[in-house]
Amino acid sequence: MGKNKKELGHIGYKISAVLLAIVAWLAVANISDYQTTRQISNIPVTQINGDVLDELDQVYDVVSGDTVDIIVKGRRSVVGTLDKDDFTAIADLSTMSITDTVSISVEAKSNTVQSEINITCVDNTMKLNLEEKVTQQFPIKVVTTGSTKNGYAVSGTSSTPNIVKVEGPKSAVEKITEIRASVDVDKKYSSFETESELHIYDAYGEEITNDKITLDVASAKVSVEIYATKSVPIEVNLRGTPGDGYGVEGVVYQPQSVELVGPADALAKIETVDVDDVSVSGMTEDYQTDVDIRDYLPDGVSVVDIPPEITVNISITKLEDKKLTVTVNSFVLDKQVDGYQYEVTINNFTITASGFADVVSKLTLDDVVPTIDCSGLPVGNHGNVTVTLKEIDGVTYTMSGTVSVNVTNAENK
Structure with missing residues (x-):
């Protein structure tokens, strides 16, 4: 009987020891997993309901608030594992204020995490810059790159469509000078067609990249005509008579020949390019004029490479x-x-x-x-x-x- 009481007493001591150990462990765990705060920066902000501004024919740029910083408070074991990819930041543009600002809300992607932390935004405001949305049409300019096979040249280019509609912020659209479709003609010696992406350029020849600018088509079907070339002399014949007592002492022009490109049957008929409408009627002093060679060419024939103009210098001298x-x-x-x-x-x-x-x-x-x-x-x-x-x-x-x-x-x- 006494022995049993003694054994029962030992069991009670053991149970008490286990309970004390559990309590001690819980105390230690609670102390080590203390409450902490941490700043998490550069969380990207997603804009929603932007179609509200589209209906008002307005576009926007984010002046500030495209990312947000937050202060997170919670247990160390939770907070310590978090980074910016664990959060979603939203700016609802339909709630924009009269000061063109939108409040940013941030939540944890995990509902479990969200329930265990508190989130405070360092600055929960997105600032917008609103601008009138405009639409404008531009011709598509086909630009060739590379060099055709020797003895051949590009005679003409065209695109389908040949007009593109551009939509975007007024200030951005006003900077547009050209919409280009680039085509590589390196080593080519025959006509061909290809699909070419459209790119936007400003007056300085720099490409414009702006996600607020949209084109109604992203590419165009480009046709390139390539024919053999032919070099022919240029002849300038003057019309009229200088003023009384004056005469034409000399006519100098450069270049004196030009390389032409076009269908073979058209080139075969051209032996010279005759410039016959430069008038010296009534002139009493030297005269200079620029002549566009293209005005003297048949349809389908064009000038290769060099500028299509020639400069004609006419020396008018008093007669003895x-x-x-x-x-x-x-x-x-x-x-x-x-x-x-x-x-x-x-x-x-x-x-x-x-x-x-x-x-x-x-x-x-x-x-x-x-x-x-x-x-x-x-x-x-x-x-x-x-x-x-x-x-x-x-x-x-x-x-x-x-x-x-x-x-x-x-x-x-």
Whole structure:
């Protein structure tokens, strides 16, 4: 009996020891898993209900609040394992205030975690910048890159569609200069079609990337025409006459030839590019003009590489006059009839040559060769006969006075 009581007493001590151990463990665990706080930064904020602003024809940019920082309070064992990926931050744009701000709400993705922590936002406000939404149409510009096979060139390009509708913030759309579709033609020697993505560029040739700008199509079907090339000379022919006393001393233009591209049958018909509408009428001083070669080409033919304009420089110089002394022996009597004798008489007859100084100053009667055609002169005295002079480039003549020829029959003398 006493022995049993003793054994029961030992069991009670053991149970008490276990209970004390459990209590001690719980106390230690509670002390080690204490309440703590921690800041978690740069949680991305998701915007919802943005279609509310679309209905008002407005777009927005986030000025501040695209990420949020929070203070998390809870047990160390929970808080210590958390990072920004464990939270969801929401900004409901339909609740935007008159100051263009939206409150940010943050929750833990896990309901269990959410129930064990307290969350405080460092700054729970998203600031928006609202702007008018505009729509504008732009032509699609096809840009080729690379070099075609030697002897071939791009003759023309086109795209389908050829117009794109752009929508976005007014300030952003106003910066757009071009919508480009780029196509690689490296080593190509025949026409082809391809699909090309559209890209937006500003006036400085820099690509614009803005997720608030949208295009009604993302790409275009581009057609590229490639043909063999042909080099032909350029000829400039002037029209009209300079002012009185002035002449065209020279015409200089660059380039003097041009490389053309187009269908073979069209190129075969082109031997020169004739520029024939540059006028010098009434001019008394040097003149320069730019001529677009494309204006003188048939449909389907275009200029390769170089700018399609040529610069034409025309030198207008005042003409010099020189009077040539004429005697009766100065004339050449052409086509004389056998048996006839010819006697020339001049009456105040003079020849004045006009032209550029370097030419006129060297002229003599031997150069001018005053000539009378005797074939139509019968026996008798012929007053004011026609005198012809040798044509010399850049020289014009003025004759005054008269020339008479007396024709006699030598057999009657």
